[in-house]
Each structure stands twice: as structure tokens, then as C-alpha cells.
Amino acid sequence: MASIAVLGCMWGDEAKAKIVDYLGAEVDYVVRFQGGSNAGHTIVAEGRKYVFHTIPSGILYAHSQCLIGAGVVVDPFSLIKEIRELEAAGLTLQNRLTIDDRAGLVLPLHQMLDLGSEARLKDSKIGTTGRGIGPAYADLTARAGLRLGDLAHPRYLRQRITELYEYHHIPVATDELTALLANLKDAYKQLKQYISPISPILHEARQREASILFEGAQGSLLDRTWGTYPYVTSSHTVADAIGSGTGFSLRHIDKIIGVYKAYCTRVGEGPFPTELFGTLGDNIRITGNEFGSTTGRPRRVGWFDGVMAAYTARLNGIDAIALTLLDVLSGLDEIKICIGYESGGKTLSEPPAHHLDLAKVRPIYITLEGWKEDITRVRSFKALPHSAQFYVKAIADILDVPVEIVSVGKDRKQTFMIQAGGTA
Ligand code: IMP
Ligand code: MG
Numbered sequence: 001m002a003s004i005a006v007l008g009c010m011w012g013d014e015a016k017a018k019i020v021d022y023l024g025a026e027v028d029y030v031v032r033f034q035g036g037s038n039a040g041h042t043i044v045a046e047g048r049k050y051v052f053h054t055i056p057s058g059i060l061y062a063h064s065q066c067l068i069g070a071g072v073v074v075d076p077f078s079l080i081k082e083i084r085e086l087e088a089a090g091l092t093l094q095n096r097l098t099i100d101d102r103a104g105l106v107l108p109l110h111q112m113l114d115l116g117s118e119a120r121l122k123d124s125k126i127g128t129t130g131r132g133i134g135p136a137y138a139d140l141t142a143r144a145g146l147r148l149g150d151l152a153h154p155r156y157l158r159q160r161i162t163e164l165y166e167y168h169h170i171p172v173a174t175d176e177l178t179a180l181l182a183n184l185k186d187a188y189k190q191l192k193q194y195i196s197p198i199s200p201i202l203h204e205a206r207q208r209e210a211s212i213l214f215e216g217a218q219g220s221l222l223d224r225t226w227g228t229y230p231y232v233t234s235s236h237t238v239a240d241a242i243g244s245g246t247g248f249s250l251r252h253i254d255k256i257i258g259v260y261k262a263y264c265t266r267v268g269e270g271p272f273p274t275e276l277f278g279t280l281g282d283n284i285r286i287t288g289n290e291f292g293s294t295t296g297r298p299r300r301v302g303w304f305d306g307v308m309a310a311y312t313a314r315l316n317g318i319d320a321i322a323l324t325l326l327d328v329l330s331g332l333d334e335i336k337i338c339i340g341y342e343s344g345g346k347t348l349s350e351p352p353a354h355h356l357d358l359a360k361v362r363p364i365y366i367t368l369e370g371w372k373e374d375i376t377r378v379r380s381f382k383a384l385p386h387s388a389q390f391y392v393k394a395i396a397d398i399l400d401v402p403v404e405i406v407s408v409g410k411d412r413k414q415t416f417m418i419q420a421g422g423t424a
Contacts, residue, residue, distance in 0.1 A: 002254050003214070003252060004211075004214070004255045005216065006019050006020050006023065006213060006214070007239060007258055008216050008218060009219060009221075009258040009312040009316060010260060011265065012218040012267070014219060016041065017043050017215070018043060018410070018415070019259050019324065020041075020057050020213060022407075023213060024057065024213060026211060027061075027213040028212065029058075029211070029213065030058025030065075031056065031068075031198070031202070031213065031214050032055075032067070032072050033072065033246045034236060034237060034245045035133070035237070036053075036072060036133045036235075037053040038131045040292060040293025041057050044411050044412070045412050053082055054075070055079070055082055055093075055097065059093065068198070070100040070102035070197075072245065073104035073137060074103045074148055075105075075131065076106075076187040079099075079191065083097075093194075094193070098195075100197055100247075103147060104136050104137065104148075106131070107136070107164075109132075109164065109165065109168070110132030110133075113132065126230065127267070127269040129292075133233060133234055134233070139164065151191070151192075154181070157181065165177075206248070206252060214248075220238050221312065228358060229355065230355070239253075239317060256316055258320070260304075260309055261323075261324050261325050262323055262325050262326040262329050262395075263328065263329065264302040265290050265299040265302070268297075270355060271358040273305060273338065273341060273358065274305045275300055281300075303338055303365065306337050307349060307363075309398065313400075320401060320403070321395065321401050321402065321403040322407070323405070324407040326375065327409055327414075329370065330374055332370035334369060335368050335391060336366065336367050337394060338363040339364055339365070341362065368387065370387060381406070381416070
């Protein structure tokens with residue numbers, strides 16, 4: 001497999017990092033193309049837990065190169081913290097990490113704006129991670145933002161930051177500005193060795209047929225355009241973002257794997273048609289440890305939404321499904337899958353674009369038999385209980401895409417492949 005993409009296809013937290021980590025054993029490059037430190041990617045390997053925010057999780061494999069693309073927004077201070085934490089855990093990053101100088105810069109000002117905007121919105125707040133991601137992307141679009149490459153030009157940097165404060169009509173004291181510039185100078189000293197354009201690296205990698213894995217952050221339903229706007233993140237999370245976020249054409253990607261959780265979760269505000277309230281939702285949240293890895297917030301939980309899932313399978317043009325957290329559903333008497341929406345007497349097979357209309361739909365469910373067995377030790381499709389096999393097949397049928405990878409636990413080893421035909 002020359003180049004593959006692993007994309008979260010719902011509202012994020014589909015356990016993409018686990019799939020990247022599983023496939024990463026065989027790849028030469030792991031690449032992030034969008035988002036920033038709002039992402040929280042958790043991996044458990046050899047009994048040890050790692051949480052990644054900006055650095056691609058492929059860093060766990062000593063042989064793989066990790067690239068952060070131009071489509072990412074980088075908070076230099078949180079990135080340095082992450083680097084130091086990984087170094088303390090015994091990982092080597094030198095000569096293994098490259099960050100594109102076209103990547104956007106997240107500044108303390110952006111975090112302040114993010115929190116301010118959420119406070120102002122009160123009840124209609126987005127429920128952001130508060131990392132300054134939205135304001136950083138907005139500034140880049142307005143051409144007022146800064147990029148990592150600006151750190152190499154101190155005088156220009158000072159001018160641009162001054163202009164940025166002016167743009168936001170926020171006064172900044174000279175000593176505050178001087179302190180910020182000193183901190184950025186120090187950050188640059190630490191990051192300089194990692195900064196370089198990644199597009200030529202990817203081009204060269206492709207020419208010598210090296211394997212490349214593109215790692216999505218967040219999920220398709222948080223895409224700035226295609227998600228549940230305005231309850232979305234501020235980057236594009238669908239497959240198309242790979243090209244613009246890395247300088248590696250989407251046309252050269254051989255396979256797109258869509259990652260779906262066996263049920264749905266969402267953190268933050270916004271419509272969620274299959275959301276479960278009460279003890280059933282609470283139980284799934286606890287069994288699945290559904291608490292945000294960046295903010296620690298409890299995630300909202302719901303049944304698998306086949307309408308949304310089929311929509312994002314199509315948006316991304318996925319070739320295969322990786323189905324995660326299947327083990328969390330063990331022990332339930334019955335499991336539901338949403339196969340359509342009912343709205344105003346009509347049946348919908350496509351999610352309405354407007355969040356107010358989406359908030360009104362009623363899910364149409366099919367009910368499947370659950371299974372009681374613990375499946376965390378299962379390592380093949382055939383060894384799954386029959387009703388779990390049936391559940392996996394139902395999802396493949398609804399999306400009309402094969403399920404190729406199944407995850408039944410947090411550990412790297414608790415993963416197996418399904419051969420074509422779904423019976424291996
Ligand atoms: P922001 O990306 O911090 O601006 O947050 C916008 C929305 O995206 C909020 O609902 C967040 O909870 C959600 N979000 C951002 N990053 C992630 C993630 O990595 N996983 C799940 N939800 C996320
Ligand atoms: Mg996450």
C-alpha cells in the first residue's frame with residue numbers, strides 16, 4: 001500500500017489514532033494535514049498510554065517519519081510541551097519530525113478570542129476545546145494571521161503581531177508584546193530544527209514508492225462546510241483537505257479508510273439525532289471511557305447513525321471501514337442502528353443541511369440482537385459471536401463499503417483485519 005488516508009467519519013474520537021498506530025507499523029511517513037492541538041489522540045501501546053495533540057501518532061514507531069502539513073495550525077508552546085513529554089517517555093524526535101513553514105500559528109491571543117467568543121455566545125456556544133483553533137484559522141483566511149515561517153523574521157514578526165492586535169481592536173502594552181516576542185524567539189530556537197516544507201518530502205517519498213499514511217483529526221461531521229455548521233471545527237476534515245493541507249495531491253492517494261465507532265459520540269454542542277439520554281447512555285459512556293482526551297469533558301453518546309455514516313462515506317469516497325470500540329457494546333440485550341430520519345411526515349435518507357432542521361428529525365431504527373460475550377480477546381471475524389458478526393455486516397451494508405478492520409479494545413493488539421467477503 002503506497003499511500004493511505006485514515007479519516008474520522010463522524011464527530012471525532014472514532015479512535016483514529018489506534019488505527020493509524022495499527023497500520024503505522026508498516027508505513028514510512030505519517031502526516032497530519034489539518035486541525036491543531038484541539039485534537040486528542042490516545043494510544044495504548046505495550047501497556048503505556050500516550051496522548052497526542054499536534055504530533056502524528058506514528059512517532060511511536062522508531063522507523064517512521066512524522067510530518068505536520070501546511071493545513072495545520074500550530075501552537076508553538078503546546079507543541080514544545082508535547083515534544084518534551086514524548087522525549088521524557090523515551091521517544092526520539094530528532095530527524096523524525098518535520099513541520100511545514102506554511103502551517104498557521106496559534107497565539108495566546110487566539111485562545112483569548114476563542115474563550116471570549118464562547119462566553120459571548122452563552123447558550124448558543126459551540127463548545128470548542130478553547131485552544132484558539134477557530135480564531136487562528138479565521139485570521140489566516142482574513143490574511144491577518146501568522147505562519148510558522150514568520151518566526152524566522154523577528155522584525156516582520158513584531159510588525160505582523162502588532163497589526164494582528166490592531167485588526168482585532170485589542171490594545172497591547174509594549175512590555176506584553178516584548179515578552180511575547182521573547183517567548184516566540186525562544187520557541188523558535190527549539191523548533192527551528194523541525195521546520196521545513198513537507199510537500200517536496202512527500203513528492204520524493206512517492207517517487208521512491210515509500211508508504212505514506214495521512215492521519216485525519218476531528219471528524220467529517222465537524223468539517224467547516226460539510227459538518228453540522230456552525231457546530232463544527234474551523235478546518236476542513238474531509239478527504240479533500242489532504243491535498244490543500246499537505247501539498248500532496250489527493251489523486252495520488254491509493255486508499256481511504258473511514259473510521260467509525262460502533263456507536264456515536266459527540267463532544268461540544270450541536271445536533272445529534274441518535275443521542276441517548278439516561279442510564280443506557282451513561283453505561284456506554286462509562287464502558288467506552290467516553291471523556292474528551294483534550295478537555296476531559298464527558299462525551300455525548302448515541303446509537304450508530306447510518307444516515308450520517310453513509311453521508312460521510314460518500315463525502316470522503318472511502319474504500320474501507322475501520323470499525324472501532326465494538327467491545328463496548330457487549331452485554332446489551334439489543335442494539336439499534338438508525339437507518340433513516342423522519343421529519344414532518346417525510347422519510348429522509350440524507351441529513352438536512354441546516355442544524356435547526358437536523359435537530360428536528362426523528363431517527364428510524366432497526367433493532368438487532370446484542371451479544372453477551374466479552375469480545376476483547378477475539379482476533380478474527382469468525383470468532384465474533386453471531387450477533388456481533390451480524391452487526392458488523394449491517395454497518396457494511398448500510399454504507400455499502402466493506403469493514404476491513406475491527407477494534408475490540410484499547411491495545412494495539414486488540415485489532416484484526418477482515419478479508420474481502422467479510423468471512424475470514
Ligand atoms: P474547536 O475545534 O476547538 O474550535 O471546537 C469546535 C467543535 O469541535 C467543538 O464541538 C469541539 O468539541 C469539537 N472538537 C474539536 N476537536 C475535537 C476532537 O479532536 N475530537 C472531538 N471533537 C472535537
Ligand atoms: Mg480525540
